[in-house]
Amino acid sequence: MDRMIRCITTNGGIMAAAVDSTYMVATAQQIHNTSAVATAALGRMLTAASMMGAMLKKADASVTLKINGGGPLGSIIAIADSNGNCRGSIDHPEVELPLNPTNGKLDVGKAVGHNGLLGVMRDFGEGTPYIGQVEVQSGEIAEDITHYYAASEQVPTVCALGVLVDKRDIRQILAGGLIIQVLPGAFESDIAQLEKNIAQLEPVTTMLAKGMSIEDMCKKALEGFEMEILDEFPVSYVCNCSKERVERAIATLSAEDILSLADETGFAEAKCQYCNHTYKLSRQELEELAKISSQK
Numbered sequence: 001m002d003r004m005i006r007c008i009t010t011n012g013g014i015m016a017a018a019v020d021s022t023y024m025v026a027t028a029q030q031i032h033n034t035s036a037v038a039t040a041a042l043g044r045m046l047t048a049a050s051m052m053g054a055m056l057k058k059a060d061a062s063v064t065l066k067i068n069g070g071g072p073l074g075s076i077i078a079i080a081d082s083n084g085n086c087r088g089s090i091d092h093p094e095v096e097l098p099l100n101p102t103n104g105k106l107d108v109g110k111a112v113g114h115n116g117l118l119g120v121m122r123d124f125g126e127g128t129p130y131i132g133q134v135e136v137q138s139g140e141i142a143e144d145i146t147h148y149y150a151a152s153e154q155v156p157t158v159c160a161l162g163v164l165v166d167k168r169d170i171r172q173i174l175a176g177g178l179i180i181q182v183l184p185g186a187f188e189s190d191i192a193q194l195e196k197n198i199a200q201l202e203p204v205t206t207m208l209a210k211g212m213s214i215e216d217m218c219k220k221a222l223e224g225f226e227m228e229i230l231d232e233f234p235v236s237y238v239c240n241c242s243k244e245r246v247e248r249a250i251a252t253l254s255a256e257d258i259l260s261l262a263d264e265t266g267f268a269e270a271k272c273q274y275c276n277h278t279y280k281l282s283r284q285e286l287e288e289l290a291k292i293s294s295q296k
């Protein structure tokens with residue numbers, strides 16, 4: 001079971017969230033049958049969304065991240081609720097690229113691309129959602145999220161994300177993330193200490209591989225501060241699709257398009273893009289949806 005914790009320094013200056021998202025990413029890999037590099041890219045997006053969702057602090061709020069850097073993976077989407085549970089999708093899960101020649105790692109930056117946009121939508125379940133958009137910097141995702149917070153929300157943030165995929169058996173995964181934010185009450189000396197800590201911080205997957213817990217990771221990032229754990233909770237890959245939601249989505253099409261969905265047997269199949277669950281609709285159901293559509 002994956003876990004997340006949120007911590008704050010006792011002086012109230014810095015907040016940190018850390019997650020072990022190993023099972024979440026392994027589930028995403030199984031559902032979408034992702035290659036190694038696609039697993040890393042989608043996994044980093046899910047890990048970031050999970051932490052950003054948990055930071056929303058409102059029961060029915062959600063965050064949607066969408067990145068498209070013009071690379072061969074296409075668009076990658078990750079949606080998380082305020083409990084940190086999330087789901088995601090990727091246009092081209094099968095794309096595989098050679099390892100990055102300079103560091104020997106999965107070339108997420110090249111697979112995502114760096115000519116495009118990262119969009120962040122925060123929906124608090126009422127009113128208009130908050131939408132922010134920044135240009136993709138490197139396509140490595142953590143750097144892009146950090147840039148988003150600085151450019152769009154003016155919150156100094158450090159985001160570290162890691163997905164380690166075993167070279168021989170890509171089902172062997174280790175994944176996690178850390179987000180640290182400087183709060184409005186922080187002192188200059190807090191920021192200086194934090195920068196020192198960040199400079200010495202090892203990659204998230206190195207820390208996890210050493211057997212460090214998410215608490216250890218937060219302590220390491222907040223070394224020299226007294227900190228308290230705000231909360232701790234399980235997170236996982238969860239899809240909340242239902243036939244009703246699928247029908248609502250279909251009803252947004254034109255009546256003509258809805259009726260054309262039926263195959264020769266009179267049925268239409270709609271597949272959820274996040275969990276691959278298939279919903280079957282009869283001709284009668286399609287006709288009812290077409291009626292709703294034409295009344296709009």
Ligand SMILES: [Zn+2]
Nearest residue numbers: 239241272275
């Ligand atoms: Zn689903």
